Amino acid sequence: MERTRRVKIVTGLKCNIRCVFCYYRDNLDAPNRDMGDILRDVAYAVRRGVKEIDFSGGEPTVHPDLPRLIAEVKQQGINRVCIITNGWRLAERSYLKQLKEAGLDEILFSVHGHTGEIHDTLTSTPGSFNRLLKALGNVTAEGLILRTNTVVNSLNVHDLSGLGRLLLEYEPAQVNFITINDWCFAKHLVDKLMVRYSEMAPALRGACDLLAPRIAAVNVRYIPFCFMQGYERHVCNHRQVSSDPYEWVPRVRARLEEGTSVWRYLGILGYGLFACGALWSLGRNSLADILDQSVVEGLRRWFYTKRDECGQCQYRELCDGVENTYASQFGLDELKPLPGSAITDPVHFRSGAQMCCRSGTGEA
Structure with a gap:
């Protein structure tokens, strides 16, 4: 896509x-x-x-x-x-x-x-x-x-x-x-x-x-x-x-987000690179892709949580889980992991859909 x-x-x-x-x-x-x-x-x-x-x-x-x-x-x-x-x-x-x-x-x-x-x-x-x-x-x-x-x-x-x-x-x-x-x-x-x-x-x-x-x-x-x-x-x-x-x-969004200082931005990148594993993409992806992955993983790990059982779910690589605030209010019991081999492609489910409508008339 x-x-x-x-x-x-x-x-x-x-x-x-x-x-x-x-x-x-x-x-x-x-x-x-x-x-x-x-x-x-x-x-x-x-x-x-x-x-x-x-x-x-x-x-x-x-x-x-x-x-x-x-x-x-x-x-x-x-x-x-x-x-x-x-x-x-x-x-x-x-x-x-x-x-x-x-x-x-x-x-x-x-x-x-x-x-x-x-x-x-x-x-x-x-x-x-x-x-x-x-x-x-x-x-x-x-x-x-x-x-x-x-x-x-x-x-x-x-x-x-x-x-x-x-x-x-x-x-x-x-x-x-x-x-x-x-x-x-x-x-x-x-x-x-x-x-x-x-x-x-x-x-x-x-x-x-x-x-x-x-x-x-x-x-x-x-x-x-x-x-x-x-x-x-x-x-x-x-x-x-x-x-x-x-x-x-x-x-780009993370750097330009309202209230984000250079130091906060660097903190997000550093957290994503080193704590969340994006660093291991070096050599396989472009620098831009690695930085994007660092921001995404930093946000996912910082602000979201899952049940321990979610580690065996087939959606585990694609799913963020729930926000920490949601978890504190409602808990995690609603999450129902579906055991299976991990689906790793972020667009596994979306690649066949017309997700990019590029004009008001539906032209792709």
């Missing part, structure tokens, strides 16, 4: 809504980043082979220089520009047209419910669902590529089929279901919204059944494989990231 050449570039943590599970909930009033700083991140990424960018925040549409940023990065050799957005400002079609004229190719919407009651509760912003629907319609009318993210949590887990039916109306190129996690920044926010994998898995499998016949790329991110038997091709955990063209280059 194609290796990803995409990365996230943060425009600042400032946002115009307040999602209850946001990683950066305590920093959403921070100022936008200076355009020069953002372009330096872009240049760093370009030097490392990045060809596609997701502008993210916070909320990138609150940055006053976003149209200029889009135009500038296109001039720097970026082939595809996407924004990750809550859709509030894109309800204004004139603004969307301005971004399109600057060179915007793609929009990744955060869609957290199929009704105003669910979505507005999760965004803490009345009217956000109605504006999102208008934005989805505008993007479809303008012919831009549309993708979606949904954070699966206790408030929407039983309505994923309704969400799927809503999304099908707009024919997205990709649908991502992201199991709720604290990702180190939001431990004090997500506990009440976390839900057991055993509870969410049937709803996720049902949503995949509904969406997969019409949408080439349907992903469930960060879930143990044992909950998705028969649906493994939809699972995208850390080991699958490098081979997903819509995901972010690990070694």
Whole structure:
């Protein structure tokens, strides 16, 4: 499968809504980043082979220089520009047209419910669902590529089929279901919204059944494989990231992640290289691949855990296990290892699927 050449570039943590599970909930009033700083991140990424960018925040549409940023990065050799957005400002079609004229190719919407009651509760912003629907319609009318993210949590887990039916109306190129996690920044926010994998898995499998016949790329991110038997091709955990063209280059993302210092980055690399075994790939893989593997393995070993019995599971090389926070809240008894020879190819289940939809019409 194609290796990803995409990365996230943060425009600042400032946002115009307040999602209850946001990683950066305590920093959403921070100022936008200076355009020069953002372009330096872009240049760093370009030097490392990045060809596609997701502008993210916070909320990138609150940055006053976003149209200029889009135009500038296109001039720097970026082939595809996407924004990750809550859709509030894109309800204004004139603004969307301005971004399109600057060179915007793609929009990744955060869609957290199929009704105003669910979505507005999760965004803490009345009217956000109605504006999102208008934005989805505008993007479809303008012919831009549309993708979606949904954070699966206790408030929407039983309505994923309704969400799927809503999304099908707009024919997205990709649908991502992201199991709720604290990702180190939001431990004090997500506990009440976390839900057991055993509870969410049937709803996720049902949503995949509904969406997969019409949408080439349907992903469930960060879930143990044992909950998705028969649906493994939809699972995208850390080991699958490098081979997903819509995901972010690990070694570049880790360096540019908000709040990551040079020393923290070097610590992640060192941990992955020496403690997690990536060093043994020297001579067999390129330096870039080794650095990517170091970041992935560092994150997997640092923040995730498994049952001892998982060491005999056929998924043991592909599966992250569960986050430490999840384990502390729910334990590990749900994990059901499937004994067998280890599957070592990260895209063993995904290589036959159309995981890379490269236009809004489903062209591969």
